[in-house]
Amino acid sequence: MADIEAEIAARDEGETFPVLPIGPGSAPARQPRLRLRQLNEEELDAAAEALQALADAMASKISDADSWTTGEGYISAIPERIREALQPYATQPPQPGRPRQQRQRRPPRVTRTQREHRLDEALDDMEATQQETPRDQRAVRRARRRVGRVRASMAQQELRQAFAKDEA
DSSP, X not given: XXXXXXXXXXXXXXXXXXXXXXXXXXXXXXXXXXXXXXXXXXXXXXXXXXXXXXXXXXXXXXXXXXXXXHHHHHHHHHHHHHHHHHGGGBOOOOOTTSOOOOOOOOOOOOOSSHHHHHHHXXXXXXXXXXXXXXXXXXXXXXXXXXXXXXXXXXXXXXXHHHHHHHHO
């Protein structure tokens, strides 16, 4: 039994359980999506080779694991190892320190009535919501409903004004 453990430890370079980082930045957090750039044939072969080597090594480690705890450690290390293997072939994410280009704000509209002003505010709010939090579907739907309510109110008011003019 000791020979088997020594052989596994030697093959894993002394590591029988992947050490997960512990510290301030080590809490499991969703990583940004790794986007591969357009690879030429040589880079594609190198990336495939790196992934195949990683898959072979992890499959060997998982199959040789003597307990579920050890195997679970290897399994939980797979996503980070894949990320490390493919990082050289990925596009660089935008640096958070650089200021983003601000979108040009359109000039304020000239409104004639309060309802037009409310519609402008609702449209601006909807556009801002869609830009800032596109994944928050609840907020986007709420902003769209507000625009719809204001438009319906304007249509109803126009209808009332048309009847008031034609009736007299």
